[in-house]
Amino acid sequence: MELSPCVTDADYEAWRSVRIAVLPYERCDTVEELRARESPERLMLVAREDGTVVGSGMADRGESADSGAAAPRVLPDHRRRGIGEGILRALADHCTSLGLPRLRAKVDDDESLAFARRFGFVEVDREVELTRSVAGAPSPPPLPEGVEVVTSAERPGLWEASYDGFGREALAGFAVDTPLEVTPEQWATTWRADPMFLALHDGEVIGCAGLLLDTDEPTRAENALTAVRGDWRGRGVAVHLKLRALEWAAAHGLDEVYTWTQDRNVAMRTLNERLGYTTSRTSITVSRELPLP
Incomplete structure (x- = not known):
């Protein structure tokens, strides 16, 4: 697996393709919106295997006090092969380098919750979609x-x-x-x-x-x-x-x-x-x- 930061519009479109596939029920920021949020503290990653996009990641200083925000995502057909762990560790390392003491993420299904718990994450809040x-x-x-x-x-x-x-x-x-x-x-x-x-x-x-x-x-x-x-x-x-x-x-x-x-x-x-x-x-x-x- 190769992890690379988003640089070109094509990279951002690849990142978006994973986001849309994993969360089809939510709007996804456009490439223009993603570029407008670029900063030294924001890391956007695309995961590829043999040139094929298999996952993505985002890490940034979160809007919750003293916390980083991470969003590792893997396409369904490529899960349970260590790709999610590789993305998560890269995102966590980035937030650690920012001097942040905690990492937060959102999970929307039982499989993602089980994955998070494997790495010591605990539930702290819930949101409801209406x-x-x-x-x-x-x-x-x-x-x-x-x-x-x-x-x-x-x-x-x-x-x-x-x-x-x-x-x-x-x-x-x-x-x-x-x-x-x-x-x-x-x-x-x-x-x-x-x-x-x-x-x-x-x-x-x-x-x-x-x-x-x-x-x-x-x-x-x-x-x-x-x-x-x-x-x-x-x-x-x-x-x-x-x-x-x-x-x-x-x-x-x-x-x-x-x-x-x-x-x-x-x-x-x-x-x-x-x-x-x-x-x-x-x-x-x-x-x-x-x-x-």
Whole structure:
């Protein structure tokens, strides 16, 4: 097996081919999006045997405090031959070189969970995927007096400027085992969707909801961050924004929207179910100390 870093667009397309084959139910970043996230701390690998792509890997400083993030993947026909271990060790070594004390990963099936446990990973969190057909979504209810909704594209710079007054609170409210550490740069790029609907009051962002379109499956999209500032919760802002996103999806030919929610975020899960989303799968977050022995 040969492990090589992604350098060319062809390398990134090879990486994407594995990601799509292993996780066909999730959108995959485009080559352009992957290149936009290149940094000295990010390692993207492609695994080949005799020139044939058999797996891929990604390692980076994670958004969870003091943790690296790793994503080793092997095509189903090439598993149980040591390829996954080789990729995992390369990713773990990279995160160790960054001085990170822990490594986190996500597993979506029993086979992947068993693989992770072999290397000392333990479950620390869970996320639930909920899916909704776009058809039949109700119209958004009226907004509270004084609140308007715009898109981030209509107000350039507004999303970026919302990091301190809105973003920090939204990120702190995630029901996760380890606090998130998201920089203003990450907020401005990887946390921004298109479209991203922003609820405003007196010119300040008080809520958001958006869609991440899937270029490989153009009739499908993932819900981006849905959040409402604490002093505006319980007034229908979140419902309006979620339904505004579904309304946009229907008008643009989408058939299905899905969202990932922390298992412990009862309020958001309840909201999604109330809007017609149904549970489709569970993802388990696992973690262990570095270095990997």
